[in-house]
Amino acid sequence: MINLELIKSISNPSPSKIVLVVIDGLGGLPNPETGKTELETANTPNLNRLVAKGICGLTDPVSPGITPGSAPGHLALFGYDPIERNIGRGVLEAIGIDVELQPGNVAARGNFCTVDEKGLVTDRRAGRISTEKCAELCELLDGITIDDVQVLVYPVREHRFVAVFRGKDLTADVTESDPQQTGVAPLAVTALSPEADRLADIANQFIAQAKARLTTEHHPANMALLRGFSSQPSLPTMNEIYKLKAAAIASYPMYRGLAKLVGMEVLDTETSIEDEFATLKQNYSNYDFFFLHIKGADAAGEDGDFARKVSVIEQVDNALSELIGIEPDVIVVTGDHSTPALLKGHSWHPVPILLYSKWCRPDRVSEFSESACLSGGLGRFPATQIMPLAMANALKLVKFGA
Amino acid sequence: MINLELIKSISNPSPSKIVLVVIDGLGGLPNPETGKTELETANTPNLNRLVAKGICGLTDPVSPGITPGSAPGHLALFGYDPIERNIGRGVLEAIGIDVELQPGNVAARGNFCTVDEKGLVTDRRAGRISTEKCAELCELLDGITIDDVQVLVYPVREHRFVAVFRGKDLTADVTESDPQQTGVAPLAVTALSPEADRLADIANQFIAQAKARLTTEHHPANMALLRGFSSQPSLPTMNEIYKLKAAAIASYPMYRGLAKLVGMEVLDTETSIEDEFATLKQNYSNYDFFFLHIKGADAAGEDGDFARKVSVIEQVDNALSELIGIEPDVIVVTGDHSTPALLKGHSWHPVPILLYSKWCRPDRVSEFSESACLSGGLGRFPATQIMPLAMANALKLVKFGA
Numbered sequence: 001m002i003n004l005e006l007i008k009s010i011s012n013p014s015p016s017k018i019v020l021v022v023i024d025g026l027g028g029l030p031n032p033e034t035g036k037t038e039l040e041t042a043n044t045p046n047l048n049r050l051v052a053k054g055i056c057g058l059t060d061p062v063s064p065g066i067t068p069g070s071a072p073g074h075l076a077l078f079g080y081d082p083i084e085r086n087i088g089r090g091v092l093e094a095i096g097i098d099v100e101l102q103p104g105n106v107a108a109r110g111n112f113c114t115v116d117e118k119g120l121v122t123d124r125r126a127g128r129i130s131t132e133k134c135a136e137l138c139e140l141l142d143g144i145t146i147d148d149v150q151v152l153v154y155p156v157r158e159h160r161f162v163a164v165f166r167g168k169d170l171t172a173d174v175t176e177s178d179p180q181q182t183g184v185a186p187l188a189v190t191a192l193s194p195e196a197d198r199l200a201d202i203a204n205q206f207i208a209q210a211k212a213r214l215t216t217e218h219h220p221a222n223m224a225l226l227r228g229f230s231s232q233p234s235l236p237t238m239n240e241i242y243k244l245k246a247a248a249i250a251s252y253p254m255y256r257g258l259a260k261l262v263g264m265e266v267l268d269t270e271t272s273i274e275d276e277f278a279t280l281k282q283n284y285s286n287y288d289f290f291f292l293h294i295k296g297a298d299a300a301g302e303d304g305d306f307a308r309k310v311s312v313i314e315q316v317d318n319a320l321s322e323l324i325g326i327e328p329d330v331i332v333v334t335g336d337h338s339t340p341a342l343l344k345g346h347s348w349h350p351v352p353i354l355l356y357s358k359w360c361r362p363d364r365v366s367e368f369s370e371s372a373c374l375s376g377g378l379g380r381f382p383a384t385q386i387m388p389l390a391m392a393n394a395l396k397l398v399k400f401g402a
Numbered sequence: 403m404i405n406l407e408l409i410k411s412i413s414n415p416s417p418s419k420i421v422l423v424v425i426d427g428l429g430g431l432p433n434p435e436t437g438k439t440e441l442e443t444a445n446t447p448n449l450n451r452l453v454a455k456g457i458c459g460l461t462d463p464v465s466p467g468i469t470p471g472s473a474p475g476h477l478a479l480f481g482y483d484p485i486e487r488n489i490g491r492g493v494l495e496a497i498g499i500d501v502e503l504q505p506g507n508v509a510a511r512g513n514f515c516t517v518d519e520k521g522l523v524t525d526r527r528a529g530r531i532s533t534e535k536c537a538e539l540c541e542l543l544d545g546i547t548i549d550d551v552q553v554l555v556y557p558v559r560e561h562r563f564v565a566v567f568r569g570k571d572l573t574a575d576v577t578e579s580d581p582q583q584t585g586v587a588p589l590a591v592t593a594l595s596p597e598a599d600r601l602a603d604i605a606n607q608f609i610a611q612a613k614a615r616l617t618t619e620h621h622p623a624n625m626a627l628l629r630g631f632s633s634q635p636s637l638p639t640m641n642e643i644y645k646l647k648a649a650a651i652a653s654y655p656m657y658r659g660l661a662k663l664v665g666m667e668v669l670d671t672e673t674s675i676e677d678e679f680a681t682l683k684q685n686y687s688n689y690d691f692f693f694l695h696i697k698g699a700d701a702a703g704e705d706g707d708f709a710r711k712v713s714v715i716e717q718v719d720n721a722l723s724e725l726i727g728i729e730p731d732v733i734v735v736t737g738d739h740s741t742p743a744l745l746k747g748h749s750w751h752p753v754p755i756l757l758y759s760k761w762c763r764p765d766r767v768s769e770f771s772e773s774a775c776l777s778g779g780l781g782r783f784p785a786t787q788i789m790p791l792a793m794a795n796a797l798k799l800v801k802f803g804a
Contacts, residue, residue, distance in 0.1 A: 003465070003485060006468070006485060010468070359431070359745065359749075361429075361431055361432070361439075361751050361772060362432065363773070363776060364773060375776070375777065377773075377776055378466075379460075379776075379781070379782040381466060381782075385465065385466040385467060387467075388465070388466060388467030388468065389466055389467040389750075390467075391467060392467035392468070392469065392749075392750040393467075397467065397468065397469060397750070398469070399469045399470070399471050399747075399748055400464055400468050400469060400470055400471060400474055400484075400485075400488075401470060401471035401472075401473045401474040401484070401488055401489065401494075402471040402472065402473055402489075402491055402494045402495075
C-alpha cells in the first residue's frame, strides 16, 4: 500500500527532472501468427537503448487480475491508491469532455431515453439519437435553476450527456434514476444520507422539468435518466506530495482533466506524437516533472488493430530520440494498463515499464518487451510505486528515519 | 504487511538455531569501470557456497524507492513494520552513544549554539566546538533537576549532545526549540497535547537554566537547542513474538541499542569481524538466535571507498567459513539497506539476501550478487518477511489453521 504521508515527509525539491511517458494501453498479447506482442513486434531501437542502460519490470495498475479504467490506471501512475481514490462516473464523464468542475459541484452522467405513455422506459438510449440532436436537447435543458442550484447540461455523444449541479450544500450521496432496464419507470433519486436530501430533491425536480421540456416533438428522446452522481475528489496535489512543479502534455481531454485533478499544469499542445514531444522540449526548463500521454496505442488496441498499435509504438520510439538527447535525470516509459489488440479492450495483464537514470541499478535486459521485462530488475510491482522510484532515482527523496 | 500476532500464535521454541548476519549497507551500484558492484567484485567463495545450496533474493527494507535509516532498516530485519514503529530521533541519538533509557524517559537531541546579545541564534552549531569542549559543557548541565525530573546530559560529538529527561508523567509530544535557522530566537517548547504540558514546561526551564550556566566565558557555545523529543517505543520482544532466546553481536552502540529495544541480549565482543564471529562461536550453545552486525561495509560505502567495501565483504566471507562448520540450522546473510560507494550514502536499492537451511527449496543461483539474486527463489520481498522465513526454515513455526 502506498503511504503518501511518508513520501510527503521525505520528498525535497531539487533541480533534477523526471519525464513520465505514458503509452496508453501499452501492454499486449502475442499475435497468434508470430507469437509476438505489439511491443515485441515494433522496431524500437531507442526504447531498447534506454532499457539496456536502465532497469525494467512489469506493473500492476490496480492489482493482479483487475482491468483498470483510464482513471484508476493514471491515478496509480501518479502514486495515488486507485481503489481508495476512485473517481465517480459523473465526474469522469465531465472531465472527458473538458468541463471544468468547481469544488462542491456534483456531476452526473445522463442518457436521453424513450418512455411510453405510462412513463415506462422503452429504450434507455432513445434509439441512439445523433450527437447533433443530443446537443440541441442539451441546449433545451441547460441552465435550469432550482432553489439557487444551476444545472449545466453538456452533450457527450449520441444519447449521452453530462449534468453538472452547481450551487451550495450539494452532497453526491444519492441513488440513480436510471433503472438499467426497460419496462419500468425511471426511479426517483433518493438520498443515501441526510446531507444528500437537498441534491436528491433538486435532481428529481430537474428530471421533472426535463421531461416537461422534452415534449413529444423530440420523440424518441422524451425523457432523461441520470446516474453516477459524484463530486470532484479532493486529492493532495503532486506539488504537495512530491514538491514537484508538474506539467501535463496530453491530446485528449480525459487525461488533461486527470492531470489537473492532481495539480499538474496542462500545457497547450498540438496533438501528434511529434508535437507532444516538441511541447515538452519547449517547456523543458520551466518544470521538473512531465507527464506525456500518448493515446494512439490504446485507441488502436481498442479497435483490434494490431499493426496500427505497433506503428504508434514505433512513432513514440522515434520521438524518444530527441528526448534522450535532452538528458532528463529520470525517464520512465510505461502504460496505464494493457490494451491487447486481440482483446479489443483494456485488460488486466501487467504493464511493461522501463526506468532510466544514472542511479538505477541496471539489469541485464536489453530489449523493451513484455517477455524481457519479466526478468527485469524492478520485478513485478504495483504501479503506485513508480513515482517513489522515479523520485528516488532523481535524488529527490531524503532518508527515512535515522 | 507483517502480521506479528499471526507469527506469535504459530511460533514454537525448539533447539534449532538461526544466525542472521547483517552486512550493513551490503547492496551497491556497479563501478562504471567494471560494471560490477562491490559484492560482485568481492571474491566470496563461502557466500557462493551458501547460495549454491540455499536460496536467494532481494529485499525492500521499507518499500521501493525509500532509503532507510539504520533504525527502520534493522526493525524490518527483526520483523517489525518500520513505518508503524518509527523510532524518534532523540531516542536514536541516545541509543547511538549507549545511553540506557528507561520506560517513560524522554530523550532529545541537543545542539550547543551561539546567540547574540539580543538572544538571536547566530550559529546553530557554535562553530562546531570540539568534542572535548562539548563534554565539558555537558558536565556543566548534567543533573539539573526540575520538579523531580532529572535531566541527564551526554556529549555526542562536536556541538551535539543528548538530553534525557528522567521522571514521572513525561510525554514526548512537544515541539522543538531549535528554530532550524539563524537570525531568530530559539523557540519555546510547546505541548502538542495536554499530557505533554509538564514536559514542555520542564524543557523550557531546563533551557533557561542551561543558558544561565553557559555564561559568556563559554562563547561561542552560549546556548542550547533541543529537538527530536521522543520516548523509547514499547515493542513486543523477539522472545514474545518468536519464542527465541536471541543474542546480539555488534561493535557499534546504535545496533546494540536497537537489539536491546527488541529484547535481545547483547554479548560482549571485541570489534573486528573475526572477533565478532569468535564471540558467536563461544556463545553458540546459549542462544537459538544470533544477530551478528558488521558495520564496516556501510562505513566504507559512506566514505565512497569502493575497494574498502569489497575488502570488508571478503573478510566476512572468510569468517563465514568457520560459522558454516558449526552447522547452524538456518543462516541468513543480508544487509539493512544498500550503501553504494558511488552514492556515498544509504540508498533505496533492494538488498541481496541469501538463506541457507536444510529445508529451503534451493534455486539455481550459485553466486551471491545483486544481479544473480534477481533470479533467486525468494524473489523480491519486504525485509519484514525475513524473520518468518528464517523461523519456518528452522522448523519453529507450526501450521496456521487446520
